[in-house]
Amino acid sequence: MSSPLWSRGEPVTDWDVLELGGSESTALIRLWRGFMAARCFVALVLVLLQGVAFALGQTMQPLAIGISAVYLVTAWLTMRYTRLQPPIRGFTAPWLLTVGVDLAAFTTLQVMQGGNVNYTPLFALPVLMSAVLGTVVVGLGTTSTVTLLLLADAGWHWLQQPVDSSGRFVQAALTGTGLFVVALLAHELARRLAREEAVAQRNRSSAQMQAQVNDLVIETLSEGVLVIDAEGLVHAANPAADAILGQGLAKLTLPFPLHAQPAWHALAALARQTFARRAPQSEEIPVAQARGAAREVRVRTRLTPADDKRLDSLCVMFLQDLRELEARIRTEKLAAMGRMSAAVAHEIRNPLAAITQASALLNEDLTDPAHRKLTSMVQHNAQRLARIVDDVLDVSRARQQRVLSLGEQVVLDPAVQVLAEEWIRQTQRKGVQVSLDAAGSDVRFDAEHLRRLLVNLLDNASRYAGKREGSIQVLTSLQRGASGRPALMVWSDGAPLEPAVQRHLFEPFFSSESRSSGLGLFLCRELCRRHGATIGYERRALVQGGPEGNEFFVSFAASENRLTQ
Missing domain, CATH: 1.10.287 (Helix Hairpins)
Incomplete structure (x- = not known):
């Protein structure tokens, strides 16, 4: 990535630096406002100077007072209503409204009041303004104009008094030389300021982007992360740490002491040990939970490098739930x-x-x-x-085949009706009822996979259901809510499943029956995942007051036709 201070492989000029940094340089804009305020202050001093001269009994010059007043009003209006984006790129309107007005006002006052008051020091203001806020051409051009005005003033006095005017030429030459030096130095400082500010802005943008990336990575980490100082105060924590520690960590105001909770005393001790030994530590610690049994947590600590002696190292603690690892x-x-x-x-x-x-x-x-x-x-x-x-x-x-795209759709109710009747004929199972209530609903599901899904669910229900009428029921419906997704349910009146069995229902090779492969429900879950559907289990009664039973339900993804409506 090339630097913005280089273009087409050639070093940029002072003009380019100000072009790059000036239009968006907040430092140059602040300098512009400072110069505008200085112009108003100088104009106010000129007006007051005329009043003091009148109070001291000197001859009053109405034109000088008028010029000072007009200059004050012009300077104030320029400061109030002009919005300049530095740099000043030439002798255009921005230059005329600021530097040009200053040169005209100071030159007129210098010529009118002759030797009574010397206005030469005021010319430093437009020279500095053009050198700082303009390009090299503008700065040197303004300085040349001021030098020529001073030499012209010396020549005018020489024409009037040839004997005593030689000193004015020397003073004008020295003043012009000094103004050229000041203009060059001021422009160089302004160029460096613009360049350093541009570099600082890029570095700040890079740092902000890096910080955002780090925050996102830490927020999405499955491992818990705590940042702890040498005093035991926690300065940062991610959501995974709150989930693992389970003591309402997210509700605490940062920073907070790690030993605030008795369950975290072992963590605080490990952090102190890390600072004392100045080395990473690793340990498996049981952490008590607000609800339920304690959780085994693998804790690893690392110290941040302290390259700056003014900054202390921080202890970064990584928490990993051993249950998730297992x-x-x-x-x-x-x-x-x-x-x-x-x-x-x-x-x-x-x-x-x-x-x-x-x-x-x-x-x-x-x-x-x-x-x-x-x-x-x-x-x-x-x-x-x-x-x-x-x-x-x-x-x-x-x-x-889970990641393959599917374009095939089936109409749910007729497909379920045919598959259920086919299963009943093959198994000769009695007491199966079919109730379809999803008329006209298309689902994104392969027909053969739907057959495997329904057959597996019916085989599973048949193992544990009774023999009475309605002991097995196959139902379809549209879910409530805005989605209205079609659903398929297979209900049976079997005995309740034990909690230990429920936790492993959809795991492979798990079965409560010794003669089963334990792959039926796992295959159902895999087929549902492939087609964007979800499968679940619940114990419920089909009608209020009726007998409870085991229900496996499948919520299908919306069909292509429904998505386009």
Whole structure:
């Protein structure tokens, strides 16, 4: 990234520096206001000077008073109503309204009052203004004009009094030389001021951007972060720290002492140990919660480097909930187990098909009932193994295809009606009721995946439901609210699920039944995630006062047609 002070590979001039920094330079704008106030002050002094001269008995010159008054009014109006954006780029209107007016007023007063009062020092004001607020050309041009005016004034006096006017030429030359030196120095200082301010603004913008990025990163960190000084005061904390510590940390006003809560005494002790040893520390600490059991937290501390001796080091404390770490490890293990299971299932499929076919052929030649019973057992268990293999492979396919875009849509009610009736015919299950109340609702769901979803939910309900009429109910509806998303519910009158079972319902290889693969509900969740739907469980009664049951509900994503309405 190239510096703004360079253009096309060539160093910029003083003009370019003021062009870059002046139009937005707050320092130059403040100097402009200062010069405007100085002009008003000088004009006021000139008016008062005329009054003092009159009070001392000197001859009153109405024209000088008028010029001073006009200059005062002009200076005040310029300060009040003119909005100049430095630099002054040439001898244009801004220069005429400020420097030009000053030169005209001071020159006229100098010529009118002759040798009584010397107005030469006042010319320093327009010279400084043009040098600081203008370019090099404007500054040197103004200084040259003032020098020529002083020399012209000396020449005028020489014409009137040739004998005594040589000193005026020397004074004019020395004054002009001094004004040129002042103009160059003032312009150089103004150029440096504009350049340093431009650099400071860029650095401040970069620092602000970096601070915003750091704040965003810290806010979104899953790890808790506390910033603690040597006195044990917490100066910063992110939302994750509040969630992990669980003592209402977010409600405390920063800074606050870390030992304010008894549950945090161990953290405060670890921070003191970090400052005492001047080295990072790591420890696993149980942190009491406002509700529930204590939480095991892994705490790591680091000290910020203290390059500036005027600034003390800070202790940055990182908090990591061990439960989340263990859950992440468990998820990674399950993912690895899933990949391995898919590979094993694929290898088992062909031998299993051969066993099933051989058993069927053998069953055709057997006449002994005992032998036929044995082959029937082989076929039954082979089919069970085949279903487990299919479940494992279905999970693998669902995960691989989760990110694919879906354009297929199905009309929910007719699809559910057909799939439910097909399942009832195949399983010969009695007591299943179908109630559809989402007429005309399209859902973004693959038809085959919807079949797998509904079959898995019905198989799961059938294991635990009773035999009476209505023990299993399949329902569709439109959710309440502005979204009105279609929903599918499978309700059964089975016994309540234990809390331990509810927590792991949708995890792979988890089942409360020994003969189940534990992949049915997990496959349902994977299919729902792929299609933007959500699946959940609750214990409720379908009608007020009716029996409670276990309900698995699916909330579908809005269809493309509904999104365009």
